[in-house]
Structures are given as structure tokens and as C-alpha cells.
Amino acid sequence: MLLCRSQLFRTVPFVSVFRRQLAKMPLPSQVHYDVPTTPITPQQIKPVVGLGPSESSGMSRLAAAAASALAKAPLDPIEQSKKLAAYTAVDNHVKPEHRVIGIGSGSTVPYVVERIVQQGEEVNKGRVFIPTGFQSKQLIVEAGLGLGDVDQYPTIDVTLDGADEVDHALNCVKGGGACHLREKVLAEAATTFILVADHRKNVQYLGTNFVQGVPIEVVPFAYAKVLQNLRHILGSPKATLRMAVKKGWFLQVPFTFELLVNIFWAAGPVVSDNGNFIIDAPFEREKMIDPYVIMAQIKMLTGVVEVGLFCHMAKAAYFGNSASLPFRTSDGSVTVRWQDGQVETIAPPADV
Numbered sequence: 115m116l117l118c119r120s121q122l123f124r125t126v127p128f129v130s131v132f133r134r135q136l137a138k139m140p141l142p143s144q145v146h147y148d149v150p151t152t153p154i155t156p157q158q159i160k161p162v163v164g165l166g167p168s169e170s171s172g173m174s175r176l177a178a179a180a181a182s183a184l185a186k187a188p189l190d191p192i193e194q195s196k197k198l199a200a201y202t203a204v205d206n207h208v209k210p211e212h213r214v215i216g217i218g219s220g221s222t223v224p225y226v227v228e229r230i231v232q233q234g235e236e237v238n239k240g241r242v243f244i245p246t247g248f249q250s251k252q253l254i255v256e257a258g259l260g261l262g263d264v265d266q267y268p269t270i271d272v273t274l275d276g277a278d279e280v281d282h283a284l285n286c287v288k289g290g291g292a293c294h295l296r297e298k299v300l301a302e303a304a305t306t307f308i309l310v311a312d313h314r315k316n317v318q319y320l321g322t323n324f325v326q327g328v329p330i331e332v333v334p335f336a337y338a339k340v341l342q343n344l345r346h347i348l349g350s351p352k353a354t355l356r357m358a359v360k361k362g363w364f365l366q367v368p369f370t371f372e373l374l375v376n377i378f379w380a381a382g383p384v385v386s387d388n389g390n391f392i393i394d395a396p397f398e399r400e401k402m403i404d405p406y407v408i409m410a411q412i413k414m415l416t417g418v419v420e421v422g423l424f425c426h427m428a429k430a431a432y433f434g435n436s437a438s439l440p441f442r443t444s445d446g447s448v449t450v451r452w453q454d455g456q457v458e459t460i461a462p463p464a465d466v
């Protein structure tokens with residue numbers, strides 16, 4: 115087909131832009147699958163070595179400078195809250211005589227490990243750390259701490275873990291990261307179980323902010339039956355199988371600005387570290403006022419492996435109150451809720 119000059123003019127830039135976009139689109143093998151993960155903190159960002167330009171090139175120096183600036187930048191208020199809670203809880207509950215320590219999952223836990231490392235090599239070399247999943251295993255290994263498993267150490271001195279929400283009686287929802295089976299085992303195995311979180315997780319009733327529902331781990335072949343039971347017998351009509359999402363860069367328009375279109379679509383069910391599926395089942399407020407009953411009813415359904423409701427298990431929950439948030443406790447303090455119902459607001463360690 116012959117194109118006239120003006121048609122050619124209009125078409126060539128489009129074709130070249132299209133080719134540039136094609137070149138930028140990821141190959142199927144480069145598309146990554148996002149299961150719910152922990153946000154990366156600035157401290158965790160490191161320049162990638164050995165990919166692309168050499169380490170001494172301008173680009174990698176720029177990346178290194180950016181990463182180091184980020185690492186020095188003040189934490190945003192929510193990250194600061196997590197750090198306040200984690201540091202205070204470690205200082206109060208991880209004592210030199212503790213030898214077996216459970217490390218939970220979630221975005222607050224990196225600060226737990228950071229603080230434990232700060233206790234020093236001398237005390238840590240005699241300790242063994244038990245992870246609740248892949249993330250905490252990596253944290254333990256990367257921190258150079260001793261790794262163990264709960265089958266070797268069925269009695270744990272203290273386990274520290276995050277939570278999706280904690281109510282005023284210290285019941286909590288866990289399993290936003292699909293780790294609640296191992297988390298519950300480590301919580302039960304521990305003499306002392308401590309929760310750490312930012313202030314958003316401190317609620318009167320479960321299901322206030324964390325509305326996606328109670329995470330329930332099920333054996334894959336039973337998931338449809340358990341879903342029916344939850345919807346029609348236990349009163350959770352919106353119970354759903356948790357799906358992973360696939361994320362890809364789909365379109366970029368590189369003229370005066372770049373338009374990044376992020377396409378999310380389902381990529382199959384989320385599979386736990388134990389090879390099981392996860393169902394999220396929201397319940398009415400009345401069932402969440404004392405969640406022990408619904409927890410026991412769900413657990414009785416055949417095919418259910420574990421329920422992400424932890425009732426009467428924690429000794430204390432630590433919530434960081436980040437600075438600079440309007441309309442909240444904004445003094446950088448830490449609220450501690452105790453098993454016996456006591457609540458105190460304390461100053462965090464001076465070096466947080």
C-alpha cells in the first residue's frame with residue numbers, strides 16, 4: 115500500500131512509538147505475580163549489583179546515591195509507628211536469657227529483627243530464631259541470626275508478630291499475608307506472645323478497618339465446600355477465595371510525560387507456604403464482638419486448616435503512635451494493651 119507524504123508523516127512517529135512501547139513491554143516471563151507482600155522500607159532498598167551498567171557507571175552511582183538518600187530520609191509516619199512499636203516491644207520482652215525466639219510476618223517485623231540485631235552479636239550468637247514463613251526466614255538469614263524450626267524447638271521463649279487488627283480484648287485478625295497457620299503454631303508454642311503494629315490496627319472490634327474478612331486456610335480440594343459452608347451456614351455471604359494478582363506495565367506514552375498504565379488481573383488462587391488456599395470471610399459486627407465462637411465454628415468445618423482469628427493468645431499488643439498525624443495521638447508514644455485489660459501509653463526508647 116502506498117502512503118501519501120502526509121499520511122507517512124503521521125504514521126512513522128506512531129510506528130516508532132509503538133515499537134518503543136513493544137520493546138519496553140515485559141516478556142511473559144518478566145511479568146511478576148503479586149501476592150500480598152510486605153511494603154519495602156527505605157532501609158531495604160539496595161542498589162542492584164551485577165545487572166546492566168557496571169558498578170562504577172553513572173547510573174549505578176546515581177542509584178546508590180538515591181538509595182542512600184532514601185535510607186537517611188526520615189521514615190513516613192506509619193513506618194515510624196511500626197518502628198516505635200517494634201523497638202519498644204523488643205526492649206521490653208526479648209531479654210538476654212531468652213534463647214528461642216519466634217519471628218512473625220508482616221511489615222512491622224523487619225523492625226523487630228533490626229532491634230534484636232542491635233542487642234549485639236554476643237547475646238544473639240547463643241539464640242535460635244524460628245520463622246513463621248518465607249519472609250521471616252529471609253529476615254533471619256539476612257540478619258545473620260541462627261535459624262531453627264518449631265519441630266526442633268516446640269517451646270519458644272517469646273514470639274513477636276504483626277497483626278491485621280487487634281481488638282480491645284487482645285483478640286486479633288491475622289493472615290493478611292497468608293501465614294496464619296505457622297503464626298498460630300508459633301504463638302501457641304511461645305511462653306510469651308507479643309503483637310506489634312501501627313496505631314491503625316488498634317480497634318475496638320475486629321473488622322473495623324480490616325474489612326476483607328477473616329483469613330481461612332483450607333486444603334485446596336475442599337475450598338468450594340468450605341465456601342458453601344461459610345456462605346450458607348456460618349453467615350458470611352461474601353466469603354471469597356483469595357486470588358493473586360498479576361501486574362504488568364502495559365502502556366507508556368513518552369512524549370511530554372509518561373503515562374503508566376498498570377493492569378491488574380487475577381492470576382490464580384493465592385497459595386500459602388503450606389500449599390493451601392486462602393478464603394477471606396467477612397462477618398457481621400455482632401459475630402466480631404466476641405470472635406472466639408465464630409473462630410471455633412469455622413475451625414470445625416472439615417477442610418479448614420487454620421483460622422486467622424487469634425483469641426486470648428497475646429500477652430500484650432504494642433501500637434506505635436506516629437508523629438505528625440492530625441487528629442490522633444501524635445506524640446511518638448507507644449500504646450500498650452495488656453491481657454488483663456490495662457492500657458498504658460509510654461515513651462519509646464530514646465534512640466528510635
Ligand SMILES: O=C(CO)[C@H](O)[C@H](O)COP(=O)(O)O
Binds near residue numbers: 222294297
Ligand atoms: O498476619 C500476618 C501475615 O499472615 C501479618 O502479621 C499481618 O498481615 C500484618 O501485616 P502488615 O504489618 O504487613 O500489615
